[in-house]
Amino acid sequence: MSDAPARTAPAPDLRPLDDDLLGLAHRHAAAWLETLPERPIPPQAGIEEVMDALGRDLPERGEPAAAVIDRLVEGAEPGLIAIGSPRFFGWVIGGTQPVALAADWLVSAWDQNSGLRTITPGAVAAEEIASSWLLDLLGLPAGSDVGFATGATTAQFACLAAARDEVLRRVGWDVEEQGLGGAPRIRWIAGAERHGTMDLAARYLGLGAPAVVACDDQGRIRSDALAEELASGEGPAIVALQAGNIHSGAFDPFADACRIAHEEGAWVHVDGAFGLWAAASPRLRHLTVGLGDADSWSTDAHKTLSVPYDCGIAMVRDSAALRRALSMHASYLQATDVGADPHEKVAELSRRARGIPTWAVLRHLGREGVAELIDRLAGSARIIAEGLAELPGVEVLNEVVFTQVCIALEDDAATEALSTALWDDGEVLAMTSRWHDRAVVRFSVSNWGTDAAQARRTVAAVGRVFGELRAGA
Numbered sequence: 001m002s003d004a005p006a007r008t009a010p011a012p013d014l015r016p017l018d019d020d021l022l023g024l025a026h027r028h029a030a031a032w033l034e035t036l037p038e039r040p041i042p043p044q045a046g047i048e049e050v051m052d053a054l055g056r057d058l059p060e061r062g063e064p065a066a067a068v069i070d071r072l073v074e075g076a077e078p079g080l081i082a083i084g085s086p087r088f089f090g091w092v093i094g095g096t097q098p099v100a101l102a103a104d105w106l107v108s109a110w111d112q113n114s115g116l117r118t119i120t121p122g123a124v125a126a127e128e129i130a131s132s133w134l135l136d137l138l139g140l141p142a143g144s145d146v147g148f149a150t151g152a153t154t155a156q157f158a159c160l161a162a163a164r165d166e167v168l169r170r171v172g173w174d175v176e177e178q179g180l181g182g183a184p185r186i187r188w189i190a191g192a193e194r195h196g197t198m199d200l201a202a203r204y205l206g207l208g209a210p211a212v213v214a215c216d217d218q219g220r221i222r223s224d225a226l227a228e229e230l231a232s233g234e235g236p237a238i239v240a241l242q243a244g245n246i247h248s249g250a251f252d253p254f255a256d257a258c259r260i261a262h263e264e265g266a267w268v269h270v271d272g273a274f275g276l277w278a279a280a281s282p283r284l285r286h287l288t289v290g291l292g293d294a295d296s297w298s299t300d301a302h303k304t305l306s307v308p309y310d311c312g313i314a315m316v317r318d319s320a321a322l323r324r325a326l327s328m329h330a331s332y333l334q335a336t337d338v339g340a341d342p343h344e345k346v347a348e349l350s351r352r353a354r355g356i357p358t359w360a361v362l363r364h365l366g367r368e369g370v371a372e373l374i375d376r377l378a379g380s381a382r383i384i385a386e387g388l389a390e391l392p393g394v395e396v397l398n399e400v401v402f403t404q405v406c407i408a409l410e411d412d413a414a415t416e417a418l419s420t421a422l423w424d425d426g427e428v429l430a431m432t433s434r435w436h437d438r439a440v441v442r443f444s445v446s447n448w449g450t451d452a453a454q455a456r457r458t459v460a461a462v463g464r465v466f467g468e469l470r471a472g473a
């Protein structure tokens with residue numbers, strides 16, 4: 001030992017906890033979270049202002065880590081949108097459960113590259129436990145493969161990749177070997193009110209645009225129209241169904257649609273980015289009857305389950321199909337000899353251990369807590385719908401079966417004016433969209449903190465803004 005060359009003191013920036021850096025981050029994070037429920041929800045500064053505050057020029061010499069973190073908070077925070085507010089109803093975006101946030105910090109600190117079972121057993125074990133819990137909670141076939149992707153879009157990609165390769169394999173075409181040039185055409189079929197990311201995932205895979213099947217007034221695919229579409233041709237087919245329409249919250253008729261599609265040999269995928277979670281609630285499970293008959297399912301943990309961005313989940317009944325589509329091998333990578341490696345279930349090879357916060361939330365809530373979370377969101381949506389329906393001239397356009405509420409005023413201009421006034425006011429955030437040729441204001445109840453009291457406060461705040469608009473008009 002004494003012969004070893006003297007070690008020089010490490011440069012300050014190589015010390016892992018320089019200046020209590022994580023303590024500093026913790027204090028800033030706590031301050032943000034404490035003010036979250038009452039701060040105005042829309043961002044208070046724009047991109048240019050934030051760029052000025054952050055400093056636009058690359059420094060010749062760096063600055064101490066703590067100063068970087070202080071600068072980041074001071075510069076960026078005014079430009080943050082309070083997504084975690086219990087009165088944030090924009091798009092379908094979840095908040096963050098504290099236990100998931102704490103677990104996520106550890107995921108970053110541990111920095112496990114979680115693609116391989118043999119290398120990161122601590123992370124993979126937690127993810128594999130979470131995987132089997134997810135299948136159990138969602139009523140999906142035990143033994144299905146579960147992959148942790150960045151979001152529902154990339155989860156859909158993983159599921160559709162398995163679907164595409166498998167339906168072609170059944171007609172004697174090997175995509176892995178032969179590619180897509182000259183392959184039999186796949187009939188790719190989806191409902192008129194599918195989410196736009198289904199088209200995107202299909203485009204990544206060379207499936208083109210879907211044959212579109214008519215939906216009913218709530219946006220559910222019509223089984224008779226699906227049967228007609230399938231009967232109008234032949235050959236390999238993929239059908240996409242939906243659990244949770246982003247405007248109405250409605251669920252496709254899974255039992256009928258799966259039976260019809262399977263009679264024609266089609267692969268059925270269900271996009272359940274937020275709606276799949278209805279299956280975890282004994283009260284709401286009736287909406288998902290037949291869900292387990294499908295072949296693959298995608299959902300998000302970063303929406304309804306309230307883990308931090310980003311975490312989507314791909315689930316595929318036929319593990320071999322998923323693996324054929326997405327696995328890769330290299331001599332320098334130590335592949336598992338038990339089951340599949342995590343990277344064989346999603347598009348990513350290297351990735352963070354993003355399943356760990358999901359494990360933490362499920363461990364924290366348990367089966368009953370998950371059901372209560374889902375019921376709370378749906379209950380709050382009902383309170384909001386009933387309260388807003390009382391306002392003169394406000395119409396609730398959807399049957400409020402789950403977490404979505406769509407309202408409209410007497411004409412599009414009035415509806416858009418309400419949305420703008422809500423944004424300017426800042427106590428409640430809900431965004432405009434178009435549904436069935438009308439402008440709507442959409443309330444997506446996706447935050448674990450939106451309870452009955454917050455729902456009532458939302459109704460009161462919208463009523464106040466609505467009254468001010470009418471008084472001013």
Ligand SMILES: *Cc1c(COP(=O)(O)O)cnc(C)c1O
Nearest residue numbers: 092151152153195197271273300
């Ligand atoms: C949000 C959403 C998606 C896309 O999910 P990302 O996590 O943003 O990729 C897909 N389908 C539905 C129904 C959604 O609500």
